[in-house]
Amino acid sequence: MVKSCALAMAFAALAAGSVLAAVPLSDQAPAAAVAESDVAAFRRLRAEAMTAITADDLDAAAGLLAQADARIPNHPGLILLRARVAAARGDAAQAVAQLHRYGRAGLSMNLARDQALSSVAGAPGFAEAAGWLEANRAPIGADRLSVVAVLKGAGLVESLTRDPAGGGWLVSRVAGRDIVRLADDGAVTPWLKAEGPTEGVLGLAPDPSRDLLWAAVSPAPPAAHGREDVGPAALLAIHAATGQVLAAYPLAADGRAHGLGDLALDAEGAVYVSDGLSGEIYRLPPSGEALEVFVAAGRLGSPQGLALTPDGQALVVADYSSGLWRVARAGGEPVRMAAPDDAVLIGIDGLVTDGRSLYALQNGVSPQRVLKLTPNPAWTRIDQVQVLAANLPQIAEPTTGLILDGDLVFVARSQWSDFGADGSLRTPTPDPAIIARLRLD
DSSP, X not given: OOOHHHHHHHHHHHHHTSGGGSSOSOOOOOOTTSOOOHHHHHHHHHHXXXXXXXXXXXXXXXXXHHHHHHHSTTOHHHHHHHHHHHHHTTOHHHHHHHHHHHHHTTOOOOGGGOGGGGGGTTSTTHHHHHHHHHHTTSOBOTTTEEEEEXXXXXXXXXXXXXXXXXXXXEEEETTTTEEEEEOXXXXXXXXXXXXXXXXEEEEXXXXXXXXXXXXXXXXXXXXXXXXXXXXXXXXXXXXTTTOBEEEEEEOOOOSSOOOEEEEEEOTTSOEEEEETTTOOEEEEOXXXXXXXXXXXXXSOSSEEEEEEOTTSSEEEEEETTTEEEEEETTOOOOEXXXXXXXXXXXXXXXXXXXXXXXXXXXXXXXXXXXXXXXXXXXXXXEEEEEEEEESOTTOBSOOOEEEETTEEEEEEEOOGGGBOTTSOBSSSSOOOEEEEEEOOO
């Protein structure tokens, strides 16, 4: 049996490189009158399980992890934790069962390097699981994918939209702290015009009816590194023809970290923006003067991509740490969107819709993937999950995209992995960012 201290070290290494570490173990707690959310319960149970492991109480840890699994189904990091605890308890059948879950989800890992699971290598079904995980490394979608453009330098590309004024693309950059125009011939020129310094630019949302481009800016580490004049996270209203910032809607300082990221715009002109650090979603009403809280902290872990349902009555939210949720535009608590038993929807960054399906850019799992998600007619659950692209050299930390002429155009290589947690470059000359086009049927 693996000693508990070694097991805990293996778990810590796993958490350091997985979605499990994408959000902190604890955040500001919801008000006492509010029932514990699934996200909060998951974090609590996971933390209690780690404490039990440290105390060498593996039976208690197994029970706590099973409860956490029920709260946030098919979390890939948790599946592997359950496999490791089962192996350490001598329950080879349970360890192998968890590995089979991992394989059915289309995920991959290097079992040969996993010391915590070496004790069950001879168990029935282990070789099948290993073969499954290896098969999940096969390339998918190479015949569908083509490169639209590359952007050299270390700008860290996050989002893109078509330039309504002159063709080509408008591309947001986090480390570059700007929006550039990318011509169809590949020429890159400055576009954003702002008074004073700008923080890292993330999500973009065109608003043709008002000749605006909305942009989310945040002092993300690659943008703030080495600077003292760091500003707040904010939503910017930019004139779509000239690139001039017309208005800024900053978040008030409240002692918490904020990371405004993805945007969505409803038919009435309200703008929604996700905060991947505080867990909130904000809303700027039509003609509003300040951002207001649409989804309060504590309900979601790290909201990212946003998409309106076809009837415009609800917002679909990709929570990086817990999957897909639906929130009524009229307000209320987020409701989990159920998915097939073998679907892993953790680690989704960008979310795009063509009104019939959702397309998810999933960079928090291995392999990183592009998914097609088919909802039921009411858009209350996901009925089918299809992998459109995975294990391709052009795809590395994909972020956001859009539908153009029936195809998905997206940031396939963003350069996020080229920057450290403190915002410094890991390599002096990172490979270029890539914008790719994926043919859809």
